Amino acid sequence: MNNYTIDGSKLYSFIVSGARNLIVNEHGLNKINVFPVADGDTGTNLALTMKTILKKAQKDDHTNTTMSSIAKAAIENAYGNSGMIFAQYLNGLAIEIGSRTQLTQEEFVLATQNAVKYAYEAVSSPKEGTILTVMKEWSSDLKNHVSEEFETLLERSIENAKKTVDNTKFKLKVLMDNNVVDAGAKGFLYFIEGIYQYVKTGILDESHFRAATMEEHVEIIPNTDIGELRYCSQFLVQTEKDKEYFTKLMTPFGDSLVVSKRDEYVQIHIHAKQPEKVMATLVFEGTVISSKVDDMQLQANLLHRRKSPIVIVTDSIADFPQEFAEREQITVIPLNLIVDSTVYLDKVTMTPEYFYKHLDDYRMNPTSAQPTQEHLERYLTGLIEQAESVIGIFVSSKMSGTFNNIVRNVNSLNVTKKISLIDSKVNSAAQGLVVMEAAKLRNQGLSHDEIVEKLEVIIKNTHIYVSVKDLKYMIRGGRVSKVQGIILSKLDLKPVISIDETGKGTIFAKTLSQKKAVKQILKKVSNDMREKGIMTYSLVYSDDIAHLNDFKKECKEIIGKDPAYIEAISPIVGLNAGKGAFAIAYIKDSQS
Structure with missing residues (x-):
C-alpha cells in the first residue's frame, strides 16, 4: 500500500488542471453535441462552469475547505444539463470528504465513487451512455485498483474511461445515428485527463494545455425539431425547502430535469415550454437569485440550418414579433429586470402581459440591469462560433449601457471573425424596425459591409414618438427629473x-x-410623409392594444398602408413608459 496523500492545495491543483484541460476542448465538444438536444452548446456550458469555478473557488491547505469552496462555486454557477450534473458530482465529493483536512489515496478514491450517487440523484430520469456512465465506471475502476501507485492508477483508469466514452455511441440511439460519443461524457474524460497531466508533470500553466485532435466525423445531421419544450431554463433559488420538494414541483413543467442543492441554494435545470410560468412558480418558493434561459430551437437552427452566414443579434429592448425573430434566426440578448428584489429576464421570464398586469402592485419601483459578464460571454461565444460574421444592433448607448458593455465583452474575446456592433441610437419599435431592415438586406444577398453601410443611413432616418398617459412611471424611473416631473x-x-x-x-x-x-x-408623421415619404412603420403599446384603435386608423390614412407589425412594449421600456402608453416608429424614405 502506498503513502500518497492529498491536501487542500493539491486537490485544488487537480481541479484547476482538469478544468483547464476541459476548457481548451470547448469547441470540439460543441461539434459533437447531439444529446439531449442538438443545440451545440455542451462544450460551452461545461467550459463556462469550469471558468466560474476557477474564478470563484478558494484554495486552502485543508481538503474539506478547498472542496467546499469548489462545490459552492459549481452549484451556484453551473451551466446547462452536463454542467449541472458535473456540479452535483463535485458537490458529492465535498460531502463525502466531510471534515477531513487531508486525504489518503484510499479516501480520495472512495470519495470519487460515493460522489457518483449524488450526480445520479440530481437527474430526474438518468440515462446510461452519458457523463453519468463515465463517472460511475471511472470511479469503479479506481476502486478496483486502489493499491497501485497513484500515477499508475490514474493512467490505467483513464485508458478504461476512454473505452467507456467510446462505447457511449452504442448506448443511445441519437449517438449511434450520428456516429458520435456523448459530448458530456467526453468532457468529463478531458477533466480527468487534466488531473492526470498535473499528477504526472506538476505543471499548471495555461499554455501547457492543448485541445485534443478530434476524430473526423461524417457531417452530423441530427433531428433539429426540438419540440415545444424548447427553452433550456436554469434557476438558482435561495430556499429552506429540499431537493425532493423541487423535483416534484418542477416535474410537470418539462423534461431533462436536474435539481441540486448545497446549503440554502437549489439549482434547477429544466427544458420547458414556458419558462415564465416556471419563474412565476419559483418566486413563491424562495428568493430567485439568478436565471438563464436558452432557446434550443434557435441554437439548433443556427448550428445545423443556418439561414445565412451573417447572424444578427440584438437586445430585448428591440420590440418586434417573436415570429419574425424565429423566421429570421435573430438572437435576442435579454436584459435584466429587477422587480421586488427578484431578477427577471426581459420578455423571457417576465412577459409584457404579466408585467403590465402587476405594474402597480409591486412593492418597489422596478429597475433594469445589464446582463452579467458571464451571461454575455456565454451568449456571444456561442453566437460567434456558429456564424461566419455577426451584425449586432443595440439600444441607444445614450439610454443604456448595453452597447458599451457588449463592445467591451467582444473585445475581450479576441475573436478573428468579422463583427460589427452598431449603436442604433433608438429603442423599442424603432430599434425593432432597424433589425427588421437588416434582415431584409441580408435576405437580398448584400454583403456584411454593404448591410452595415446601409444601416448607417437607415438609422439616421429612423424615429419614434411615444404618447405617455401617466408621468409617474417616468418620474420614479428617473427618465424625467423630479422638478420637471412635478411641474408637468x-x-x-x-x-x-x-x-x-x-x-x-x-x-x-x-x-x-x-x-x-x-x-x-400625427402632425409630425404627416409632415415627414409629405416631405420624404415613410418606407415602413410599426406601432407598439403597453398594457392595452385597444389604445391603438383610432391611432392605427389615422396612421394608415396618412401613410397609406398597414404597419409592419403591432407589438407590446418590452417590460424594460415599459417600466418608464407605464400603462396607457403607445407609440409609432418609422423609417423615412432615404431615396426621396
Whole structure:
C-alpha cells in the first residue's frame, strides 16, 4: 500500500488542471453535441462552469475547505444539463470528504465513487451512455485498483474511461445515428485527463494545455425539431425547502430535469415550454437569485440550418414579433429586470402581459440591469462560433449601457471573425424596425459591409414618438427629473417622448391631454410623409392594444398602408413608459 496523500492545495491543483484541460476542448465538444438536444452548446456550458469555478473557488491547505469552496462555486454557477450534473458530482465529493483536512489515496478514491450517487440523484430520469456512465465506471475502476501507485492508477483508469466514452455511441440511439460519443461524457474524460497531466508533470500553466485532435466525423445531421419544450431554463433559488420538494414541483413543467442543492441554494435545470410560468412558480418558493434561459430551437437552427452566414443579434429592448425573430434566426440578448428584489429576464421570464398586469402592485419601483459578464460571454461565444460574421444592433448607448458593455465583452474575446456592433441610437419599435431592415438586406444577398453601410443611413432616418398617459412611471424611473416631473404633473401635461439624432431621449411636445398629444404625433408623421415619404412603420403599446384603435386608423390614412407589425412594449421600456402608453416608429424614405 502506498503513502500518497492529498491536501487542500493539491486537490485544488487537480481541479484547476482538469478544468483547464476541459476548457481548451470547448469547441470540439460543441461539434459533437447531439444529446439531449442538438443545440451545440455542451462544450460551452461545461467550459463556462469550469471558468466560474476557477474564478470563484478558494484554495486552502485543508481538503474539506478547498472542496467546499469548489462545490459552492459549481452549484451556484453551473451551466446547462452536463454542467449541472458535473456540479452535483463535485458537490458529492465535498460531502463525502466531510471534515477531513487531508486525504489518503484510499479516501480520495472512495470519495470519487460515493460522489457518483449524488450526480445520479440530481437527474430526474438518468440515462446510461452519458457523463453519468463515465463517472460511475471511472470511479469503479479506481476502486478496483486502489493499491497501485497513484500515477499508475490514474493512467490505467483513464485508458478504461476512454473505452467507456467510446462505447457511449452504442448506448443511445441519437449517438449511434450520428456516429458520435456523448459530448458530456467526453468532457468529463478531458477533466480527468487534466488531473492526470498535473499528477504526472506538476505543471499548471495555461499554455501547457492543448485541445485534443478530434476524430473526423461524417457531417452530423441530427433531428433539429426540438419540440415545444424548447427553452433550456436554469434557476438558482435561495430556499429552506429540499431537493425532493423541487423535483416534484418542477416535474410537470418539462423534461431533462436536474435539481441540486448545497446549503440554502437549489439549482434547477429544466427544458420547458414556458419558462415564465416556471419563474412565476419559483418566486413563491424562495428568493430567485439568478436565471438563464436558452432557446434550443434557435441554437439548433443556427448550428445545423443556418439561414445565412451573417447572424444578427440584438437586445430585448428591440420590440418586434417573436415570429419574425424565429423566421429570421435573430438572437435576442435579454436584459435584466429587477422587480421586488427578484431578477427577471426581459420578455423571457417576465412577459409584457404579466408585467403590465402587476405594474402597480409591486412593492418597489422596478429597475433594469445589464446582463452579467458571464451571461454575455456565454451568449456571444456561442453566437460567434456558429456564424461566419455577426451584425449586432443595440439600444441607444445614450439610454443604456448595453452597447458599451457588449463592445467591451467582444473585445475581450479576441475573436478573428468579422463583427460589427452598431449603436442604433433608438429603442423599442424603432430599434425593432432597424433589425427588421437588416434582415431584409441580408435576405437580398448584400454583403456584411454593404448591410452595415446601409444601416448607417437607415438609422439616421429612423424615429419614434411615444404618447405617455401617466408621468409617474417616468418620474420614479428617473427618465424625467423630479422638478420637471412635478411641474408637468401639476399642469397635468401629457408629453410626447422622442429620441434626438444623438440617441438621447427628449420631450418632443407637451400637451394638455393625450388626445392632443396624438394630434402632435400625427402632425409630425404627416409632415415627414409629405416631405420624404415613410418606407415602413410599426406601432407598439403597453398594457392595452385597444389604445391603438383610432391611432392605427389615422396612421394608415396618412401613410397609406398597414404597419409592419403591432407589438407590446418590452417590460424594460415599459417600466418608464407605464400603462396607457403607445407609440409609432418609422423609417423615412432615404431615396426621396
